[in-house]
Amino acid sequence: MKLDAMIKLQHVDVTFNQQHRTVKAVRDVSLTVNRGDIYGIVGYSGAGKSTLVRVINRLQEPTAGQVEVNGQNMLALTNKQLRHARTKIGMIFQHFNLMNQRTIADNVAYPLKGSGLDKAAREAKVAHLLELVGLADQAQGYPAQLSGGQKQRVAIARALANDPEVLISDEATSALDPKTTGAILALLKELNEQLGVTIVLITHEMDAVKEICNKVAVMEDGQIIERGSLLQIFxxxxxxxTKDFINTSTQVNQAIEKISQQALTLSDTQRLIHLEYVGTAADAPLITELYKRYGVVSNILYGNVEILQGTPLGNLIVVMTGDQANLDDALNYCQQQQIHVSPVKLKQEVAQ
Structure with missing residues (x-):
């Protein structure tokens, strides 16, 4: 199947001229999101990711560059054309932005004003959307009666009211607890599969990206510093x-922190090693093989295996014990098996 670009940003700049300084929030960013993608854009606060995605529907005007959505040049649109184009780009936010004085049904129906649908058609559509997000029984309630996760479901239903082709999630799970976050992410994945809507997920949490995205871009200081498929990036x-984000997500950073607290000391015949392996390499009996071939004993301090896009991805932190030559041979063998090998520096070693 031929992939076609739903969103195409070319050499986009966004510059803010403040009283005493100029801030380049986005710098020469080019990005293509294909139809049906769930594309994660990850970065810490201030990286420019929210500013970048607001360029897509021109909530933020770019200082330079080109913006296309579904083949349409967004920067060439009149105000009337832009209003129509925005109906096909839904947005959900961290703080829900619901109208507290309106019922749940009225919140979802609000974008349908001016849609041309009669009252019965609007009510039927709202009922369908609330069913879709699992809130059919809450139609006549009010936002204050809902949990954070339920409020976000209402916001998602509202964002889907005009049958958008693109759904932008701007830190939409950041205010939610982990269990609720998982449920909202699962809902977004389901909507992507059922409705074919293209999703751009803005977040500072690689865990969210790992759950549902098929593509990832990492932003820092207004630029995309790395991009690729989920499996490539991980x-x-x-x-x-990027390595820091991933090590936090796979809990390698937390494991190193705990190992550091143990005041671990290594002899001349020991090395503390981080092993990362992908695909079939994850199935091999590595620890046994290192002992049989080289007499190297591996004490596992941390282990983790995840399945990303159907492919196993594993991490081990081990203390390897053996003479120097055999340790070198064992690590070379790991690399020959397509296992990435890196020495682990404990916190006390970094501080010295």
């Missing part, structure tokens, strides 16, 4: 920031 990260 298995072959190039940039230090």
């Amino acid at each position: 298995s072959q990260p190039k940039q230090p920031l």
Whole structure:
């Protein structure tokens, strides 16, 4: 199947001229999101990711560059054309932005004003949307009666009211607890599969990206510093920031922190090693093989295996014990098996 671009950003800049300084929030960013993608844009606060996605529907005007959505040049539209184009780009936010004085049904129906649908058709559509997000029994309630996760479901239903082709989630799970976050992410994945809506997920949490995205871009200081498929990014990260995000998500950073607290000391015949492996390499009896071939004993301090896009991705932190030559041979063998090998520096070693 031929992939076609739903969103195409080319050389986009966004510059803010403040009283005493100029801030380049987005710098020469080019990005293509294909139809049906769930594309994660991850970065810390201030990276420019929210500013970038607001360029897509021109809630933020770019200083330079080109913006296309479904083949339409967004920067060439008149105000009337832009209003229509925005109906096909739904947005959900961290703080829900619901109208507290209106019922749940009225909140969802609000974008349908001016849609041309009669009252019966609007009510039928609202009922369908609330059913879709699992809130059919809450139609006549009010936002104050709902939990945070339920409020976000209402916001998602509202964002779907005009049958958008694109749904932008701007830190939409950041205010939610982990269990609720998982449920909202699962809902977004379901909507992507059922409705074919293209989703752009803005977040500072790689865990959210890992759950549902098929593509990832990492932003820092207004630029995209790395991009690729979910599996590429997790298995072959190039940039230090990307590695930090991934190690936090796979809990490698937390494991190193705990190991550091144990005041672990290594002899001359020991090495503390982080092993990362993908696909069939995850199935091999590595620890047994290292002992049989090289007499190297591996004490596992941390282990984790995840399935990303149907492919196993594993992490081990081990203390390897053996003479120097055999340790070198064992690590070379790991690399020959397509296992990424890196020495672990404990916190006390970094501080020295």
